[in-house]
Amino acid sequence: MATESAGPDGGTKPKVTITAIAQEAGVSVPTVSRVVNGRSDVSPETRARVEDLLRLHGYRRRQAAPGDRAALVDLVFNDLDSPWAVEIIRGVEEIAHQDGVGTVVSAIHGRAGSTRQWMKNLRARASDGVILVTSALEPVVHAELRRLNVPIVVVDPAGSPALDGPAAPTVGATNWAGGLAATEHLLSLGHRRIGFIAGPPRLLCSRARLDGYRAALEAAGVPFDQALVAQGDFYHESGFHGCDQLMASPTPPTAVFASSDQMALGAIEALRRRGLRVPEDVSVVGFDDLPEVSWSAPPLTTVRQPLADMGKVAARTVLRQARGEEIDSPRVELATQLMIRASTAPPTAP
Amino acid sequence: MATESAGPDGGTKPKVTITAIAQEAGVSVPTVSRVVNGRSDVSPETRARVEDLLRLHGYRRRQAAPGDRAALVDLVFNDLDSPWAVEIIRGVEEIAHQDGVGTVVSAIHGRAGSTRQWMKNLRARASDGVILVTSALEPVVHAELRRLNVPIVVVDPAGSPALDGPAAPTVGATNWAGGLAATEHLLSLGHRRIGFIAGPPRLLCSRARLDGYRAALEAAGVPFDQALVAQGDFYHESGFHGCDQLMASPTPPTAVFASSDQMALGAIEALRRRGLRVPEDVSVVGFDDLPEVSWSAPPLTTVRQPLADMGKVAARTVLRQARGEEIDSPRVELATQLMIRASTAPPTAP
Structure with a gap:
């Protein structure tokens, strides 16, 4: 030790x-x-x-040192139920592996009992650092982690960066710029009625994507219409129902921007069941760029979040903290990138 | 200790x-x-x-005991590049978490340097057990693990069950029965020219799926035709090219059975680019039932592999071994299940 x-x-x-x-x-x-x-x-x-x-005294509980027991970082998700998770794991594992550090992956399902069990395990295995994805833990658990003096990094912070007390470093993506770019792309194709399927409003990234969408509309002089916004939860099913609701309007949109890839695939299925073709009848844009959406039918135009890179930056940050080194910045947002594929096209003339 | x-x-x-x-x-x-x-x-x-x-003397290197340092299991993949992986992780983590055991996830990329680093880490963290997915390790590493007296379980064994020396327990799926069921489904719809996109021939599961396909054809009196078999590697791209090759034949198939979901999505894209509709022009069946394929366009008929359950059984087996308990069976194959969705239909009358 x-x-x-x-x-x-x-x-x-x-x-x-x-x-x-x-x-x-x-x-x-x-x-x-x-x-x-x-x-x-x-x-x-x-x-x-x-x-x-x-x-x-700032005592570090355990150090990765030659001949010492190998170091561990804990990577904590709410749920391991999305291809999204494997991208983050891949990035974290790559950096940790190089440093001889093991990546302990946990899901706490937002349940207090599960979180208590995880805290107990974390304490027993003397983890060198904790990476929380979408701030899977309650403030009280953050406080407990700080009491243990374990470095924390939050990937894709759920809420306001200020946690109770000194804030943990965060790694996210430029969600606002991504929402802006996707909407500008649809506007540039000639769309004016653009539907939006939002993520959970409690998440910072959901709000940033919606604000990017609004900002692009406003810059183009297209009035924001609340009737064109459907509420989703990032999962397929909500994209299906959200799109269905938007298309049921007397003046349906000619394009739908779903703020996650899974919701975009749900939206495409809703359009398919209505006998509408993508992109001939309705254009669809997603958000994430999961590896499989280049193989959806049609391949999805989407906003790329560098998920594996976000995992890498989080791993580097938590390992630097564990070694007592300075970190580059407590708030990092990695750039998103618009990936134009086959699910978007100019609107058909009425 | x-x-x-x-x-x-x-x-x-x-x-x-x-x-x-x-x-x-x-x-x-x-x-x-x-x-x-x-x-x-x-x-x-x-x-x-x-x-x-x-x-x-059968000394166990570390035991999970109250007050002792928490236990760990190592879960090792060749690559963390597929939504497939997250399903296995989810199952292993659920069981390990309940037992207060941390799940250390690693990817060794089939590279010797990476494997050596992992072995070094494993030894240093005194892992209580190792779950290898698709037998990510060379026989020499298996031998080294046995020398360390660490229990091993292999999920979805790559090759013949007999490793060098006493074999590790394995957990797989009924791949042959799955291949049979998918092909019988297409035959029952009236298809007679059924293409097959195979996985890597070095993997036992690939060979079992191909044999199940052959057995169903033979039982139905449909002669096996090597020209209807394309070689893939389980990834999207190979499904795209494999399907393209099958459709380029003067007598193309009316249905394609891709032996992984990712290859099935690649096949659907190849058909889409040829202006062929699924299932109206060509039926497609996959294998895996990844969560997202119920949302592909159209939703994919596929053979469900209970990946998360395979992870659970592997975790239970390795933890029982680590506690020195008897295991139920050294070879477990969990049942596959045909999931009929919208990508299969009777062939169109010529």
Whole structure:
């Protein structure tokens, strides 16, 4: 067990030893060691006192060092139910693997029991860092992680960057610019009635994509029409129903911008069942650029989110923090890119 | 560090202590401990002698025990480049999570350097078990894992079940029965010229699916025609080219059975570009039932492989082995199921 230390800001401070912590806490060295190693045979009061001191002195719980036990990072999803997840895993694993660090993948299903179990496991395996995807954890768990002095990075932050207390670094994509680019593409093809299928409103990325869509419309002098916005949840089914609702209007859109690829595929299915062709009758744009959408029928025009790269940046950031190094920036947004394929075309003259 | 022990057959034997191993090896207790913990500061000769004794006495390197460091299983893929992978991860993680075990996901890209790095990491983190997907490792690595006395389970075994030495348990799907069911479905619709896009011939599952296709044809009295078989590699691109090749024949098939979902989506794109409609002009069947193919255009008829369940069985098996318990069966094949959707229909009368 190395005794490297670093301040909470990522800068280095003089090293602190377990012995010094034990003296200050008035407990034995093995007791401090038990707390550091996440063992359960320490009274809650002693644990709290020792952890406070460890945190105060910026003691790093475990270091990847030659001959030491290998390091681990925890990668936490709400659910492992989307091809989206494998892209993030791929990026994180690639960087961690190079550093000899294992990537522990967990799903906590937004359930308190599952989160408690995960926290217990995390403490026991003395993970060197935690990458949360779409801020899978409640503020109370963030606080607990900070108490353990485990570095955290949030990929695709769900809400406002300011968590309770000093904020964790975040890695996202330029969602607003992506929403703008997709809408500008449809406008440039001549579309004026453009439907939008939104993601969950509690997520920052959903709101940014919607705002990008609005901004493009406004810049083109096309009035924003709330009737052209359907509410979705990023999954296929909601894209299907959202598109169906938009097409049921007396003045249906000639193009639909679904703010996730899965919703775009759902929208294409809704159009297919109505006997409408994509892109001849209705254009469809997605958001994500999952590998399989270049093989949808037709291949999908979409906004590329560099998901694997987001995983890589998150892994680099959390590993730098774990080593007590400075990080480049606490807020990173990687550029999105419009991928024009076969699902968009000019509107048919009425 | 617990000192539970178990025979290589999974039965329990009297416990052996580190002290006893140290005595027998003629080394100090800390040296044995260093070997057990995968540290590098032990000479290769001493390491080999101690590891031989650990293996001989069936010493388990690490046990998940209350208050002990949390357990880990390693889940190893060749590549993390398919939505297929996330299904396996989901199943393994669910079972491991319940047991307080972390799932360390790795990709070794079939490269020796990457495998060596992974082996080094595995040893250092003292993983309790290894789940290999599509037998990502060379026989020499299997031998090394056995030397470390780490339980192994192979999901979707690549080759013949007999590895060099005592075989690892395997978890697969009824690939032959799946190939048979898909072909019988097309035959029952009235198709007689049925194309087949095969997976990599080195994989057992590819060969089983092809044999199931042949068996169904033979049972229906339809002669097998090698010209109707295209070679693929399970990825989209090969399904596209394979289907294109089949359709270029003077007597093209009226149905195509692609032995992976990704190849089926590639096949549909090849047909779309030729101006052929699915299923009106050509029927298409896939294999896997990835979540997204119920949303392809049209929704794909396919053979469901219970990938998440395969991950669950693999996790249960490796954790039972790690605890020194008996496993139910060293060879498990989970049932496949034909999912009939909108990509298959009777052939059009000529």
